[in-house]
Amino acid sequence: NAGVTQTPKFQVLKTGQSMTLQCAQDMNHEYMSWYRQDPGMGLRLIHYSVGAGITDQGEVPNGYNVSRSTTEDFPLRLLSAAPSQTSVYFCASSSSLGGLYTGELFFGEGSRLTVL
Amino acid sequence: KNEVEQSPQNLTAQEGEFITINCSYSVGISALHWLQQHPGGGIVSLFMLSSGKKKHGRLIATINIQEKHSSLHITASHPRDSAVYICAVRDDKIIFGKGTRLHILP
Numbered sequence: 001n002a003g004v005t006q007t008p009k010f011q012v013l014k015t016g017q018s019m020t021l022q023c024a025q026d027m028n029h030e031y032m033s034w035y036r037q038d039p040g041m042g043l044r045l046i047h048y049s050v051g052a053g054i055t056d057q058g059e060v061p062n063g064y065n066v067s068r069s070t071t072e073d074f075p076l077r078l079l080s081a082a083p084s085q086t087s088v089y090f091c092a093s094s095s096s097l098g099g100l101y102t103g104e105l106f107f108g109e110g111s112r113l114t115v116l
Numbered sequence: 117k118n119e120v121e122q123s124p125q126n127l128t129a130q131e132g133e134f135i136t137i138n139c140s141y142s143v144g145i146s147a148l149h150w151l152q153q154h155p156g157g158g159i160v161s162l163f164m165l166s167s168g169k170k171k172h173g174r175l176i177a178t179i180n181i182q183e184k185h186s187s188l189h190i191t192a193s194h195p196r197d198s199a200v201y202i203c204a205v206r207d208d209k210i211i212f213g214k215g216t217r218l219h220i221l222p
Contacts, residue, residue, distance in 0.1 A: 031210075033209070033210065035212070040214070041214070042202070042212050042213060042214035042215050043202065043204075043212040044212075045209060045210070045211070045212075048209050048210075050208070056209070058209065090159060092159075092210070094206075094210075103164075104149075104161050104164050105149050105151065105161045105164070105204070105210070106161070107151075107158055107159040107160070107161075108158075109158045110158055110159075
């Protein structure tokens with residue numbers, strides 16, 4: 001099915017381990033982004049990308065790396081996991097029109113990460 | 117100050133009531149989104165607005181660009197409408213409000 005595919009859905013890590021959350025979309029969207037959702041905090045932007053080869057930091061980028069080598073994929077890397085990174089992570093994508101980001105938002109199903 | 121403010125944070129109402137959720141923002145935007153998240157569930161897009169008003173079933177969304185304000189209305193509310201409703205605004209990136217938790221009692 002078309003849309004945003006996010007994996008894994010659940011992951012448990014030990015402090016200091018590394019992992020990558022995968023996000024792929026098949027809608028040829030230019031805008032892709034990663035958010036974390038914590039109780040009482042709402043969705044907070046980690047990193048975003050407005051096209052292949054272009055990434056930028058959001059509100060809470062520390063401890064996370066991203067890359068955008070293709071239009072379809074936008075992986076989020078945790079190089080050395082910390083308990084503060086325990087959260088639910090969402091990937092989202094959107095189209096643009098003439099450089100204006102006016103498309104509907106599409107979300108992945110979310111990834112629940114626990115760091116012990 | 118948060119760039120996107122939603123009110124109320126929590127709302128409990130009886131089935132059938134008319135519901136209004138408000139969103140105010142302080143930045144210039146190209147569009148505003150209303151999203152819905154059921155408990156433990158994913159996030160789905162309800163509306164995307166850049167001006168005026170949109171209607172989908174029992175849901176109505178309005179936006180006033182000059183006042184930097186948007187409202188989401190639910191008519192004839194139903195327990196299945198119980199969810200968190202999130203306002204998001206976008207320019208070069210997308211910024212979310214903290215959400216409004218709605219609980220409709222049967």
